[in-house]
Amino acid sequence: MLETQESTVEINLSNLKNNLSFLRSKLNSDTKVMAVVKASAYGSDSVIISNFLEQEKIDYLAVAYCSEGVFLRKSGIKIPILVMHPQIGDFKEIIDFNLEPSIYSFRILNSFFEALKTDSEYPFQIKFNTGLNRLGFSEDEITKLVKSLNGKHPKFIFSHLGASDEKDKGFTNSQIKKFLSISDKFDLLIKKVTKKHLLNTSGILNFPDYQFDMVRSGIGLYGFGNDERFRNSLKPTISLKTVVSQIHEINKGEYVGYNKGYKAVEKSKIATLPIGHADGINRSCGHGKVKVLINDTSVPTIGNICMDMLMVDISNINCKEGDEVIIFDDKNLTAEDLGDLTNTISYEVLTSISNRIKRVIK
Ligand SMILES: *Cc1c(COP(=O)(O)O)cnc(C)c1O
Numbered sequence: 174m175l176e177t178q179e180s181t182v183e184i185n186l187s188n189l190k191n192n193l194s195f196l197r198s199k200l201n202s203d204t205k206v207m208a209v210v211k212a213s214a215y216g217s218d219s220v221i222i223s224n225f226l227e228q229e230k231i232d233y234l235a236v237a238y239c240s241e242g243v244f245l246r247k248s249g250i251k252i253p254i255l256v257m258h259p260q261i262g263d264f265k266e267i268i269d270f271n272l273e274p275s276i277y278s279f280r281i282l283n284s285f286f287e288a289l290k291t292d293s294e295y296p297f298q299i300k301f302n303t304g305l306n307r308l309g310f311s312e313d314e315i316t317k318l319v320k321s322l323n324g325k326h327p328k329f330i331f332s333h334l335g336a337s338d339e340k341d342k343g344f345t346n347s348q349i350k351k352f353l354s355i356s357d358k359f360d361l362l363i364k365k366v367t368k369k370h371l372l373n374t375s376g377i378l379n380f381p382d383y384q385f386d387m388v389r390s391g392i393g394l395y396g397f398g399n400d401e402r403f404r405n406s407l408k409p410t411i412s413l414k415t416v417v418s419q420i421h422e423i424n425k426g427e428y429v430g431y432n433k434g435y436k437a438v439e440k441s442k443i444a445t446l447p448i449g450h451a452d453g454i455n456r457s458c459g460h461g462k463v464k465v466l467i468n469d470t471s472v473p474t475i476g477n478i479c480m481d482m483l484m485v486d487i488s489n490i491n492c493k494e495g496d497e498v499i500i501f502d503d504k505n506l507t508a509e510d511l512g513d514l515t516n517t518i519s520y521e522v523l524t525s526i527s528n529r530i531k532r533v534i535k
Pocket residue numbers: 209211257333372373374375389390391392393
């Protein structure tokens with residue numbers, strides 16, 4: 174492994190493999206796994222992750238938008254890809270690139286069928302709303318939906334849980350109940366048993382009885398289970414590292430950064446790092462809210478985070494220009510810890526990493 178020479182996202186494929194086998198250990202041997210690789214595979218690199226998972230015999234990939242699926246196809250990914258949130262202008266591309274759309278409303282269904290013309294076998298899935306109230310057909314639309322399908326059968330029907338990570342299981346249980354009732358009605362009307370999926374990562378960990386035919390995992394593959402209990406089993410896949418660009422010695426009373434964000438209380442040593450709020454290091458990480466690791470010692474940010482840089486106080490440590498800096502990794506401070514410190518969640522910390530940062534496989 175070359176030493177870090179610039180800001181870098183490191184993708185740890187053995188951690189990814191560990192997480193996939195941990196999740197699979199919660200499942201029956203015939204339950205399919207869909208890996209969610211939307212948003213550049215949660216801020217990492219959707220092609221690196223998808224290629225690896227394809228080799229690991231993952232069954233399905235899922236992206237949010239059509240362009241993400243087209244990008245994977247153009248990069249040579251062959252396995253089925255679900256597009257969870259297609260828009261009406263997308264269906265020609267979806268079909269040209271052999272992507273599987275999630276049909277979540279009559280408006281979307283109509284434009285899909287228009288684009289399909291005579292192909293009655295083209296694969297698609299149907300999304301039902303069971304309480305998240307975000308996307309999907311409602312239970313009372315089933316009769317009209319089955320009529321509109323006009324003999325076509327979805328490969329899967331699915332829904333999405335809104336609070337599967339919560340200790341209070343009441344809301345999830347009501348969603349499960351609704352999903353079961355919807356799928357019974359749907360199958361009865363369409364006269365066929367339709368395959369289904371419901372669980373995201375926290376669903377797999379907390380409600381494995383409802384794994385049905387497939388599960389969808391995003392954050393779990395990237396190493397987080399939304400719960401302390403899984404901290405030792407799941408291993409963060411994505412690390413963010415940078416370097417010390419320049420060191421300044423400043424005197425008592427001097428300022429650092431925009432708007433005189435920091436004032437030295439004594440003679441100090443300051444390091445500038447080439448990563449800023451445009452790279453996903455939110456401004457709320459400034460003023461010592463977050464510490465980064467240099468040569469095994471954590472040092473606080475000082476002043477305001479700039480767009481492309483941030484400064485840390487290195488008065489008390491030994492370090493030189495060019496030394497490696499760890500923002501988060503799988504051991505010290507994780508993306509989840511960083512989220513806790515800055516009032517957000519691992520999902521947002523990861524997906525905020527800008528695409529101008531280099532990605533490397535570890
Ligand atoms: C993003 C997403 C997932 C993945 O959820 P995780 O909590 O990351 O496992 C699953 N299903 C849908 C519909 C999603 O939008």
